[in-house]
Amino acid sequence: MARNPQEIVADSISEFGNGRERIMQILTRVNNELSYVPSEAIEAIADATGVSAAEVYSVVTFYSFFSTEPRGRNIVRLCSTISCAMAGQGEVLDALIEEFGIEPFETTEDYRLTIETTPCIGLCDQAPAMLVNGEPHVKLTPEKACEIVRGLE
Amino acid sequence: MHSVTVNINGKEYDVKEGSTILTVCKELGFDIPTLCHHPDLSIAGNCRVCVVEVEGWRTLVPACVTPITPNMVVRTDSSKVRRTRKLLLELILANHHNNCPECERNGNCELQSLAERYNIRFNRFQTVEKPESFVEVSPAIMRDSSKCIMCTRCVRTCEELQSVAVIKSVGRSSEVHIGTFEDKGLGDVACTQCGQCINRCPTGALYEKDETAPVWAALEDPGKIVVVQTAPAVRVGLEEALGLPTDHHTGKMAAALRRLGFDRVLDTDFSADLTIIEEGHELLFRLKDALVEKKEVALPMITSCSPGWIKFIEHKHNDYLPNLSTCKSPQQMFGAIAKTYLCDKEGFDPAKIVSVSVMPCTAKKFEKDRPEMNDSGFKDVDYVITTRELARMIREAGIDFDNLPIEKFDRFMGDSTGAAAIFGATGGVMEAALRTAYEVATGKEIPFKGLNVMPVRGFEGIKEASIPMPDEMAEGWEFLAGATLKIAVAHGLANADKLLKAVKAGEAEYHFIEIMACPGGCLGGGGQPIPTDMEKRMERMRAIYAEDESLPLRKSHENPEIQLLYAEYLNEPLGPKSHHLLHTKYTKRDRF
Amino acid sequence: MEKKVLLAENQPEFGAGLEKALEMTPADVVYEIRDSGMKGRGGAGFPTGVKWNLAGASSSDVKYVICNADEGEPGTFKDRLLLEKYSERLIEGMAIGGYAIGGSHGIIYLRAEYPYLIPAIEKARKNLMNKGLLGENIKGSGFSFDVEIRPGAGAYVCGEETSLIESLEGKRGEPRNKPPYPVNSGYLAKPTIVNNVETFCAVPHIILNGSGWYSDLGAGDCTGTKLFSISGDVEKPGVYEIPMGAPLKDLLELAGAKDVQAVQVGGASGSTIPASEIHRALSFKDLPPGGSVIVFNNSVDMIEVLANFMEFFVHESCGQCTPCREGNLRLMDAIHLIINGDICCVESLTPFFELAETMKLSSKCGLGQTSANCFIDIINNFVELSGECECGECNCEGGDE
Numbered sequence A: 001m002a003r004n005p006q007e008i009v010a011d012s013i014s015e016f017g018n019g020r021e022r023i024m025q026i027l028t029r030v031n032n033e034l035s036y037v038p039s040e041a042i043e044a045i046a047d048a049t050g051v052s053a054a055e056v057y058s059v060v061t062f063y064s065f066f067s068t069e070p071r072g073r074n075i076v077r078l079c080s081t082i083s084c085a086m087a088g089q090g091e092v093l094d095a096l097i098e099e100f101g102i103e104p105f106e107t108t109e110d111y112r113l114t115i116e117t118t119p120c121i122g123l124c125d126q127a128p129a130m131l132v133n134g135e136p137h138v139k140l141t142p143e144k145a146c147e148i149v150r151g152l153e
Numbered sequence B: 001m002h003s004v005t006v007n008i009n010g011k012e013y014d015v016k017e018g019s020t021i022l023t024v025c026k027e028l029g030f031d032i033p034t035l036c037h038h039p040d041l042s043i044a045g046n047c048r049v050c051v052v053e054v055e056g057w058r059t060l061v062p063a064c065v066t067p068i069t070p071n072m073v074v075r076t077d078s079s080k081v082r083r084t085r086k087l088l089l090e091l092i093l094a095n096h097h098n099n100c101p102e103c104e105r106n107g108n109c110e111l112q113s114l115a116e117r118y119n120i121r122f123n124r125f126q127t128v129e130k131p132e133s134f135v136e137v138s139p140a141i142m143r144d145s146s147k148c149i150m151c152t153r154c155v156r157t158c159e160e161l162q163s164v165a166v167i168k169s170v171g172r173s174s175e176v177h178i179g180t181f182e183d184k185g186l187g188d189v190a191c192t193q194c195g196q197c198i199n200r201c202p203t204g205a206l207y208e209k210d211e212t213a214p215v216w217a218a219l220e221d222p223g224k225i226v227v228v229q230t231a232p233a234v235r236v237g238l239e240e241a242l243g244l245p246t247d248h249h250t251g252k253m254a255a256a257l258r259r260l261g262f263d264r265v266l267d268t269d270f271s272a273d274l275t276i277i278e279e280g281h282e283l284l285f286r287l288k289d290a291l292v293e294k295k296e297v298a299l300p301m302i303t304s305c306s307p308g309w310i311k312f313i314e315h316k317h318n319d320y321l322p323n324l325s326t327c328k329s330p331q332q333m334f335g336a337i338a339k340t341y342l343c344d345k346e347g348f349d350p351a352k353i354v355s356v357s358v359m360p361c362t363a364k365k366f367e368k369d370r371p372e373m374n375d376s377g378f379k380d381v382d383y384v385i386t387t388r389e390l391a392r393m394i395r396e397a398g399i400d401f402d403n404l405p406i407e408k409f410d411r412f413m414g415d416s417t418g419a420a421a422i423f424g425a426t427g428g429v430m431e432a433a434l435r436t437a438y439e440v441a442t443g444k445e446i447p448f449k450g451l452n453v454m455p456v457r458g459f460e461g462i463k464e465a466s467i468p469m470p471d472e473m474a475e476g477w478e479f480l481a482g483a484t485l486k487i488a489v490a491h492g493l494a495n496a497d498k499l500l501k502a503v504k505a506g507e508a509e510y511h512f513i514e515i516m517a518c519p520g521g522c523l524g525g526g527g528q529p530i531p532t533d534m535e536k537r538m539e540r541m542r543a544i545y546a547e548d549e550s551l552p553l554r555k556s557h558e559n560p561e562i563q564l565l566y567a568e569y570l571n572e573p574l575g576p577k578s579h580h581l582l583h584t585k586y587t588k589r590d591r592f
Numbered sequence C: 001m002e003k004k005v006l007l008a009e010n011q012p013e014f015g016a017g018l019e020k021a022l023e024m025t026p027a028d029v030v031y032e033i034r035d036s037g038m039k040g041r042g043g044a045g046f047p048t049g050v051k052w053n054l055a056g057a058s059s060s061d062v063k064y065v066i067c068n069a070d071e072g073e074p075g076t077f078k079d080r081l082l083l084e085k086y087s088e089r090l091i092e093g094m095a096i097g098g099y100a101i102g103g104s105h106g107i108i109y110l111r112a113e114y115p116y117l118i119p120a121i122e123k124a125r126k127n128l129m130n131k132g133l134l135g136e137n138i139k140g141s142g143f144s145f146d147v148e149i150r151p152g153a154g155a156y157v158c159g160e161e162t163s164l165i166e167s168l169e170g171k172r173g174e175p176r177n178k179p180p181y182p183v184n185s186g187y188l189a190k191p192t193i194v195n196n197v198e199t200f201c202a203v204p205h206i207i208l209n210g211s212g213w214y215s216d217l218g219a220g221d222c223t224g225t226k227l228f229s230i231s232g233d234v235e236k237p238g239v240y241e242i243p244m245g246a247p248l249k250d251l252l253e254l255a256g257a258k259d260v261q262a263v264q265v266g267g268a269s270g271s272t273i274p275a276s277e278i279h280r281a282l283s284f285k286d287l288p289p290g291g292s293v294i295v296f297n298n299s300v301d302m303i304e305v306l307a308n309f310m311e312f313f314v315h316e317s318c319g320q321c322t323p324c325r326e327g328n329l330r331l332m333d334a335i336h337l338i339i340n341g342d343i344c345c346v347e348s349l350t351p352f353f354e355l356a357e358t359m360k361l362s363s364k365c366g367l368g369q370t371s372a373n374c375f376i377d378i379i380n381n382f383v384e385l386s387g388e389c390e391c392g393e394c395n396c397e398g399g400d401e
């Protein structure tokens, strides 16, 4: 059972403190646990840190890894920058789209999977590369990538 | 600060160290264009049109950000500077819905005038279609993101001057825009509708909801009786809005309103005097309830004339709603009396009355639509137009304002005193209330030279004063003998927020607090002429106190029409009729 | 060719540099670093000793030592390697920095793309702690120091140091106006040094071996060794350590580059040079070395490469200032016009070159100041456009200047 947003915020605050400078840590915690940052979390963070909800929202929308929309339990981030592109990232992406029926930045109906493309993830020496729930997977082929994603919960 | 020598455009000058290149150049008469810079706000440095060349720097530097240093060699006029600025303007305009003729700010737009100055006739970067107009409506504030240049002046206004912070940059890079929490409309968040952001927007991206069309329609409808009221601060802003020299002829404004076809040209100053009678008594009775009757009374009592402030406290500090005076604002008092008493006196059918108010304020547009504001059985006020909208109507009607005769307001709700005139400035309501309440309670004039309560005047964000009561009081108020009345005044919601937090924390104790949402009070209201800066607000303030000095009557309770109103209609302050028509209640609202 | 210091097999014990530093005065530590001539390894190449000196001179009870582990420049992954294997060295370097400037708080700002490195960093911290080289009153010196890891969330611009600080403060990663500089007013308005992972990793070596040893490693005033991440069309992509000032071709040989058409040095915001120029030196004077080298062989369509980079900048601009927010978009438009054949001649690109220049001159931070580099380099060197307009339609007379 997923914890409710207020609970996660309260927990992170007891761990990190309620200073405004803790917002990124709190948001990261919420975003990782729920796959996105719901309004209730934004309101709770605003209340705790004393900044306005618009301010927290504005921070959330700045960073690519945060989302204000629910995403899948599993998030695949496939690098789309040049070294990966030259190493066949395009085919990998096409295969993922084909097999899982969603375009980048879409989520499957069962909320099992979200696929995103992202700029260089610092694995260019093992291109093409992707992060699956933060874990690196490298030297991808279309088959290998699909197999990894298929194996997710 | 000591002075340093700098070289600007080939000549040496001695200037103050530490000031920015922009400030120094402005003083020396070198014109540097700006868009994101505003003298009321912190420095953002994001538009980059103020860039200048400084010897030894790889890049150009923004003049609004960069401090002068000794022996700096600056060029504000090189071809590099000129070409860069021009190109930046092209970039802005390529992504800007420039339909100037149909734009609210046509003729008074900082972007337009820079485009003109830099001769942008052809945009080399119009590689894509211009953005479509996207207008978002709220009760008083309109936003058109296709006109926004992301200077963040509105954001800084809302946060720094108003501590409301409901608007922020949202998204990143090319997706960035000015937004709210979850991009809701301004009407659905804790926006106070104060309009301060409008006053500081360089373009037509923010503007008031225009109500001139229904006002024109009412004026043209022979079946309607259109009565108009004008707030104290309008008369010190109208000429500015018309682009005329400011000698502040209230009489010309009255003449212009008559020429526009209003059937009764009346004055919010009248109901400001009325507010003072009610509010002054309310204060005295709260003190009595607290001190004599030992009842639970909410003190300090806080003024309620500023609808932006009301909305703010309803959102952000709604545990303090009982502290608000229950008095309606002068605008709403006026409306309620116009549709009752005035109709009685003039034999009008209240159903035929269209009550128009001219305000320095956008929040009053919101206030007039509050569902509880209909105690006469009709809507207290039907339309609110700002000083700017009135100026537009005067121009559209072709009225030669400058050459109008000086005329008077119409009777029954047209008389006013100096106490009402100063409502337009921060501290004015406090001063007016003191002039009356002190006299009611002591039987004597307030002991300030020339009735001028200087400690509550001026632009300091939070002002405090202690008013000692004499040993001899008027009958019924003996319990106040020898007491000290502690008061405070705040203007701009950031100061209001600070003051209220201090009160809540028990760091400060007062009996009576005046709060105005806008910097400087109504004279700096969200409906006042654009641009605004300290100098302009100071000029308006000077005019307000000059008006007070020039009037024969300076205390609200001396207003003959007010005396008549109580004698013939209301009977007594805080009486049942007053309660029904002139007092109101407040609503808790969501904190975001 | 290769000269391994940071990546050497046999390394001095972790913590040895710090122990030595604690026996020196803070000022002497700063001077040692200054004399080594080391310039920051994060790209901008600011002399580390000078930065530390300024922060040291700033008076404040609280000062911060921040490690920039936001490594986001496309093609760069050297910091990942250091974090994975040498986090102890990194934290040791940060502690030395703290001792030098008088600060006890260390923060590692780690990009969100590297969460899997957190265990390694935490383990390193624990190891040092166990050795008594971190925490309160280290080795009885009276100096205390600790580090915490703080996450980024996917924004390249947060590698810019003031933007990084904003982000640490819980704000949007929008670069600040300067002055004030972080050494005077940085994180929470306290004096702050921000240095790259590699910079901090080099510090203990300098302290242990001396500034003279370090400067002898490089060439001229480009001192020390430098890590390079090589990827693209090479046989052995990876991280290589070579002396500063070495020619690019040495590096290409090490990694096995063949059939080279173009090489990009310093990431998307660096320089893109043709094969004929690979003799040039990897130094701040010639080819400023960020950390990334990407090789393109003759089969690559360079305009597609340019489009890929420009998309990156359009995505990653913070959007705060006009030239960068609007400029990258317009450059992207120009690239599409070229790809679609709507622009055929050099002349019709004149306004866009002027735009590129304007972005360099007037952008608020390094991102906008350098994002047009790839446009200029690639169009000039690799895209064939005719000198005269052939289509008669691409508006080459456009503009009024």
Ligand SMILES: Cc1cc2nc3c(=O)[nH]c(=O)nc-3n(C[C@H](O)[C@H](O)[C@H](O)COP(=O)(O)O)c2cc1C
Pocket: C039, C040, C041, C042, C043, C044, C045, C046, C048, C068, C069, C070, C071, C072, C073, C156, C157, C158, C159, C160, C161, C162, C194, C195, C196, C197, C199, C200, C365, C366, C367
């Ligand atoms: C857009 C942009 C991105 C940057 N990204 C990084 C980065 O990922 N890592 C880094 O160390 N420095 C980066 N920098 C440079 C930093 O601003 C700063 O100069 C550096 O962290 C200072 O450390 P150093 O002196 O040790 O190099 C970036 C600069 C800019 C303008």
Ligand code: SF4
Pocket: B096, B097, B098, B099, B100, B101, B103, B104, B105, B106, B107, B109, B110, B111, B112, B147, B203, B204, B205
């Ligand atoms: S905002 Fe200014 S430039 Fe834009 S359309 Fe309106 S008047 Fe014209």
Ligand code: SF4
Pocket: B141, B157, B158, B162, B164, B165, B166, B167, B186, B190, B191, B192, B193, B194, B195, B196, B197, B198
């Ligand atoms: S009207 Fe006032 S409260 Fe509303 S957004 Fe503008 S400045 Fe903020």
Ligand code: SF4
Pocket: B147, B148, B149, B150, B151, B152, B153, B154, B155, B178, B197, B200, B201, B202, B203, B205, B206
């Ligand atoms: S709405 Fe106006 S003030 Fe606000 S950012 Fe846009 S142009 Fe600037």
Ligand code: SF4
Pocket: C157, C174, C175, C316, C317, C318, C319, C320, C321, C322, C324, C325, C363, C364, C365, C366, C367, C368, C369
């Ligand atoms: S140059 Fe780009 S990234 Fe830097 S401040 Fe300006 S918009 Fe932001």
Ligand code: FES
Pocket: A079, A080, A081, A082, A083, A084, A085, A119, A120, A121, A122, A123, A124, A127, A128, A129, C074, C075, C076
């Ligand atoms: S380009 Fe894909 S990981 Fe760097």
Ligand code: FES
Pocket: B033, B034, B035, B036, B037, B044, B045, B046, B047, B048, B049, B050, B051, B062, B063, B064, B065
């Ligand atoms: S006015 Fe200086 S950057 Fe905008």
